[in-house]
Amino acid sequence: QKEVEQDPGPLSVPEGAIVSLNCTYSNSAFQYFMWYRQYSRKGPELLMYTYSSGNKEDGRFTAQVDKSSKYISLFIRDSQPSDSATYLCAMSAWNNDMRFGAGTRLTVKP
Amino acid sequence: DTAVSQTPKYLVTQMGNDKSIKCEQNLGHDTMYWYKQDSKKFLKIMFSYNNKELIINETVPNRFSPKSPDKAHLNLHINSLELGDSAVYFCASSQVGRGDYGYTFGSGTRLTVV
Numbered sequence: 001q002k003e004v005e006q007d008p009g010p011l012s013v014p015e016g017a018i019v020s021l022n023c024t025y026s027n028s029a030f031q032y033f034m035w036y037r038q039y040s041r042k043g044p045e046l047l048m049y050t051y052s053s054g055n056k057e058d059g060r061f062t063a064q065v066d067k068s069s070k071y072i073s074l075f076i077r078d079s080q081p082s083d084s085a086t087y088l089c090a091m092s093a094w095n096n097d098m099r100f101g102a103g104t105r106l107t108v109k110p
Numbered sequence: 111d112t113a114v115s116q117t118p119k120y121l122v123t124q125m126g127n128d129k130s131i132k133c134e135q136n137l138g139h140d141t142m143y144w145y146k147q148d149s150k151k152f153l154k155i156m157f158s159y160n161n162k163e164l165i166i167n168e169t170v171p172n173r174f175s176p177k178s179p180d181k182a183h184l185n186l187h188i189n190s191l192e193l194g195d196s197a198v199y200f201c202a203s204s205q206v207g208r209g210d211y212g213y214t215f216g217s218g219t220r221l222t223v224v
Contacts, residue, residue, distance in 0.1 A: 008150065034212050043114075043200055043215035044153070086151050090212070097158070097166060098204075098213060103151040 003027050006089050006101025015110050019076040023089035023101045026070065030091040030099075033065045035074045038086045038103065047087075048074060079108045113137050116201050116216035123191055124224055131186045131219045133201030141165075142184035143213065144176060145200040153200070159184055160206060191223045 006023045013019055021035075031052055036044035048063040050056045050072075056063045062075040072091070076083055089101040114135045123129055135142060143166075144156040158166030159178040173189040184201060198220050202213040 032212075036212075038151070041218075041220075043202075043217045044213075045215070046212040049212055088151075088153065097155075099155075100153040103153075105151070 003099045004089065004091060004101045007104055008102045010105040010107065012107045012109060013079055015079060015081060015108055017079050017108070019074075019079050019083070019106060019108075021074040021076075021087050021089070021104050021106070023072050023091075024070055025072070025091055025099075027091075027093070027099075028067075028070070029093040031094065032092045032098075033063070033072050034090045034098075035061075035063055036088040036090055036100075038088060040085075044088055081108050081110050084108050112216075113214050114201055114203055114216040116199075116219050118219060119217065120220050120222075122222045122224065125191055125193060127191050128187070128189045129191060129221075130188070131199055131201075131221075133184045133186075133216060135182055135201075135203040135214070137203055137205075137214060139203035139205045139214070140181055141204050141206050142178065142181070143202045143204070144184065144186050145202060145215075147198045147200060147218070149197075157184075157186075193223050196221055196223045 033050045035048040037047045038044040050063045053067045060077045064073040086103040086105045088103040092098040141160045143158045157176040162178045175187045178184045198218045201216040204213045
Protein backbone atom coordinates (compact mmCIF):
# COMPACT_ATOMS: atom_id res chain seq x y z
CA GLN A 1 0.00 0.00 0.00
CA LYS A 2 1.32 3.43 -0.96
CA GLU A 3 1.69 5.97 1.83
CA VAL A 4 -0.48 8.44 -0.08
CA GLU A 5 -3.24 7.38 -2.46
CA GLN A 6 -4.78 9.75 -4.98
CA ASP A 7 -7.00 8.96 -7.94
CA PRO A 8 -5.09 10.17 -11.04
CA GLY A 9 -8.28 10.87 -12.97
CA PRO A 10 -8.52 12.43 -15.46
CA LEU A 11 -11.40 14.56 -14.22
CA SER A 12 -13.35 16.76 -16.62
CA VAL A 13 -16.01 19.24 -15.45
CA PRO A 14 -17.93 22.14 -17.02
CA GLU A 15 -17.08 25.68 -16.07
CA GLY A 16 -18.80 26.74 -12.85
CA ALA A 17 -18.93 23.23 -11.37
CA ILE A 18 -17.77 22.35 -7.88
CA VAL A 19 -14.72 20.13 -7.99
CA SER A 20 -13.82 17.67 -5.25
CA LEU A 21 -10.34 16.17 -5.08
CA ASN A 22 -9.34 13.63 -2.44
CA CYS A 23 -6.44 11.72 -0.98
CA THR A 24 -6.07 9.03 1.64
CA TYR A 25 -2.95 8.21 3.58
CA SER A 26 -1.64 5.54 5.90
CA ASN A 27 1.02 7.26 8.02
CA SER A 28 -0.55 8.61 11.21
CA ALA A 29 2.57 10.75 11.84
CA PHE A 30 1.63 13.13 9.02
CA GLN A 31 0.57 16.51 10.38
CA TYR A 32 1.22 18.98 7.55
CA PHE A 33 -1.17 18.64 4.62
CA MET A 34 -0.86 20.49 1.38
CA TRP A 35 -2.24 20.80 -2.08
CA TYR A 36 -0.01 21.72 -5.00
CA ARG A 37 -1.14 22.80 -8.44
CA GLN A 38 0.99 21.97 -11.44
CA TYR A 39 0.38 23.48 -14.84
CA SER A 40 1.70 21.71 -17.90
CA ARG A 41 5.48 21.95 -18.21
CA LYS A 42 5.78 23.85 -14.94
CA GLY A 43 6.88 22.97 -11.43
CA PRO A 44 4.31 22.31 -8.68
CA GLU A 45 3.27 25.40 -6.74
CA LEU A 46 1.82 25.43 -3.23
CA LEU A 47 -1.90 26.12 -3.33
CA MET A 48 -3.22 25.33 0.14
CA TYR A 49 -1.70 24.34 3.46
CA THR A 50 -3.41 22.89 6.53
CA TYR A 51 -1.89 21.88 9.82
CA SER A 52 -3.51 18.90 11.57
CA SER A 53 -7.28 18.52 11.25
CA GLY A 54 -9.82 21.08 10.16
CA ASN A 55 -10.85 23.27 7.27
CA LYS A 56 -9.15 26.15 5.55
CA GLU A 57 -10.69 28.44 2.98
CA ASP A 58 -8.94 30.71 0.49
CA GLY A 59 -11.16 32.31 -2.09
CA ARG A 60 -12.73 29.59 -4.22
CA PHE A 61 -10.58 26.88 -2.61
CA THR A 62 -11.34 24.92 0.56
CA ALA A 63 -9.02 22.31 2.06
CA GLN A 64 -10.29 19.78 4.58
CA VAL A 65 -8.36 17.34 6.72
CA ASP A 66 -9.89 14.46 8.67
CA LYS A 67 -7.06 12.82 10.57
CA SER A 68 -9.33 10.24 12.17
CA SER A 69 -10.18 8.90 8.71
CA LYS A 70 -6.76 9.72 7.21
CA TYR A 71 -8.54 11.59 4.44
CA ILE A 72 -7.96 15.01 2.92
CA SER A 73 -9.97 16.94 0.36
CA LEU A 74 -9.71 20.01 -1.82
CA PHE A 75 -12.85 21.71 -3.07
CA ILE A 76 -12.89 24.22 -5.90
CA ARG A 77 -16.03 26.33 -6.21
CA ASP A 78 -17.09 28.05 -9.43
CA SER A 79 -14.35 26.26 -11.35
CA GLN A 80 -12.70 28.16 -14.20
CA PRO A 81 -10.83 26.96 -17.31
CA SER A 82 -7.71 28.47 -15.72
CA ASP A 83 -8.04 25.87 -12.93
CA SER A 84 -7.19 23.15 -15.47
CA ALA A 85 -4.03 21.57 -14.10
CA THR A 86 -2.77 18.58 -12.18
CA TYR A 87 -3.48 18.78 -8.45
CA LEU A 88 -1.14 16.92 -6.11
CA CYS A 89 -1.82 16.28 -2.47
CA ALA A 90 1.22 16.19 -0.22
CA MET A 91 1.84 15.58 3.43
CA SER A 92 4.68 15.38 5.88
CA ALA A 93 5.50 14.71 9.48
CA TRP A 94 7.54 17.13 11.60
CA ASN A 95 10.72 16.40 9.64
CA ASN A 96 9.48 18.01 6.38
CA ASP A 97 9.95 14.69 4.54
CA MET A 98 7.06 15.26 2.16
CA ARG A 99 5.21 12.50 0.38
CA PHE A 100 3.12 13.23 -2.69
CA GLY A 101 0.04 11.66 -4.16
CA ALA A 102 0.03 10.65 -7.80
CA GLY A 103 -1.78 13.84 -8.83
CA THR A 104 -5.25 14.28 -10.37
CA ARG A 105 -5.45 15.83 -13.81
CA LEU A 106 -8.35 18.29 -13.94
CA THR A 107 -9.84 19.87 -17.06
CA VAL A 108 -12.47 22.59 -16.74
CA LYS A 109 -14.31 23.04 -20.01
CA PRO A 110 -15.71 26.46 -21.02
CA ASP B 111 14.09 36.93 -9.17
CA THR B 112 13.54 33.21 -9.55
CA ALA B 113 13.39 31.51 -6.14
CA VAL B 114 14.56 28.03 -7.26
CA SER B 115 16.31 27.89 -10.59
CA GLN B 116 17.43 24.80 -12.47
CA THR B 117 19.62 24.45 -15.51
CA PRO B 118 19.31 23.24 -18.13
CA LYS B 119 15.56 23.32 -18.80
CA TYR B 120 15.82 20.66 -21.49
CA LEU B 121 18.45 17.99 -21.94
CA VAL B 122 18.56 15.48 -24.78
CA THR B 123 21.42 13.03 -24.70
CA GLN B 124 22.45 9.57 -25.82
CA MET B 125 22.52 6.43 -23.74
CA GLY B 126 25.76 5.94 -21.88
CA ASN B 127 26.57 9.64 -21.56
CA ASP B 128 27.20 11.46 -18.27
CA LYS B 129 25.27 14.64 -17.55
CA SER B 130 24.71 17.13 -14.73
CA ILE B 131 21.77 19.25 -13.66
CA LYS B 132 22.30 22.30 -11.49
CA CYS B 133 20.00 23.88 -8.93
CA GLU B 134 20.22 27.10 -6.95
CA GLN B 135 17.81 28.67 -4.45
CA ASN B 136 17.83 32.24 -3.15
CA LEU B 137 15.22 31.77 -0.42
CA GLY B 138 17.64 31.13 2.41
CA HIS B 139 16.17 27.65 2.94
CA ASP B 140 18.30 25.07 4.68
CA THR B 141 17.05 21.96 2.86
CA MET B 142 17.08 21.05 -0.82
CA TYR B 143 15.67 18.10 -2.69
CA TRP B 144 15.72 16.28 -5.99
CA TYR B 145 12.49 14.72 -7.24
CA LYS B 146 11.86 12.62 -10.33
CA GLN B 147 8.50 12.95 -12.07
CA ASP B 148 7.60 10.18 -14.48
CA SER B 149 5.24 10.33 -17.45
CA LYS B 150 2.28 9.64 -15.16
CA LYS B 151 3.10 12.74 -13.12
CA PHE B 152 4.13 10.81 -10.00
CA LEU B 153 6.68 12.78 -7.96
CA LYS B 154 9.25 10.56 -6.28
CA ILE B 155 11.86 11.80 -3.83
CA MET B 156 15.43 10.96 -4.76
CA PHE B 157 17.64 12.93 -2.41
CA SER B 158 17.44 15.51 0.32
CA TYR B 159 20.23 17.68 1.72
CA ASN B 160 20.10 19.74 4.89
CA ASN B 161 22.90 22.29 5.24
CA LYS B 162 25.05 20.35 2.79
CA GLU B 163 24.46 17.05 4.60
CA LEU B 164 22.68 14.15 2.89
CA ILE B 165 19.59 13.23 4.92
CA ILE B 166 17.39 11.31 2.46
CA ASN B 167 18.75 8.87 -0.05
CA GLU B 168 15.93 6.80 -1.49
CA THR B 169 16.49 3.68 -3.51
CA VAL B 170 18.14 5.27 -6.49
CA PRO B 171 20.79 3.68 -8.73
CA ASN B 172 24.26 4.72 -7.68
CA ARG B 173 24.69 6.20 -11.15
CA PHE B 174 22.94 9.21 -9.60
CA SER B 175 25.16 11.30 -7.36
CA PRO B 176 24.04 14.52 -5.70
CA LYS B 177 26.46 17.21 -4.59
CA SER B 178 25.80 20.20 -2.40
CA PRO B 179 28.71 22.68 -2.37
CA ASP B 180 26.73 25.00 -0.07
CA LYS B 181 23.19 25.18 1.28
CA ALA B 182 22.01 27.28 -1.67
CA HIS B 183 23.12 24.80 -4.33
CA LEU B 184 22.32 21.17 -5.04
CA ASN B 185 23.53 19.52 -8.22
CA LEU B 186 22.70 16.12 -9.66
CA HIS B 187 25.19 14.15 -11.70
CA ILE B 188 24.05 11.11 -13.66
CA ASN B 189 26.51 8.58 -15.05
CA SER B 190 25.92 6.10 -17.86
CA LEU B 191 22.48 7.39 -18.74
CA GLU B 192 19.79 4.83 -19.58
CA LEU B 193 16.51 5.10 -21.47
CA GLY B 194 14.58 4.69 -18.21
CA ASP B 195 16.17 7.84 -16.82
CA SER B 196 14.02 9.92 -19.17
CA ALA B 197 11.78 12.02 -16.94
CA VAL B 198 11.37 15.51 -15.55
CA TYR B 199 13.68 16.20 -12.62
CA PHE B 200 12.60 18.83 -10.12
CA CYS B 201 14.70 20.58 -7.56
CA ALA B 202 12.93 21.96 -4.48
CA SER B 203 13.82 23.70 -1.25
CA SER B 204 12.22 24.15 2.15
CA GLN B 205 12.96 25.35 5.65
CA VAL B 206 12.91 22.61 8.27
CA GLY B 207 10.49 23.46 11.07
CA ARG B 208 8.40 25.64 8.77
CA GLY B 209 6.05 23.03 7.37
CA ASP B 210 3.58 25.78 6.56
CA TYR B 211 5.88 27.04 3.84
CA GLY B 212 5.84 23.76 1.98
CA TYR B 213 8.35 23.20 -0.73
CA THR B 214 9.28 25.66 -3.44
CA PHE B 215 9.94 23.89 -6.71
CA GLY B 216 12.02 24.83 -9.67
CA SER B 217 10.54 24.67 -13.15
CA GLY B 218 12.07 21.28 -13.88
CA THR B 219 14.65 19.76 -16.22
CA ARG B 220 13.15 17.59 -18.92
CA LEU B 221 15.68 14.83 -19.61
CA THR B 222 15.32 12.70 -22.72
CA VAL B 223 17.70 9.81 -23.24
CA VAL B 224 17.80 8.48 -26.80
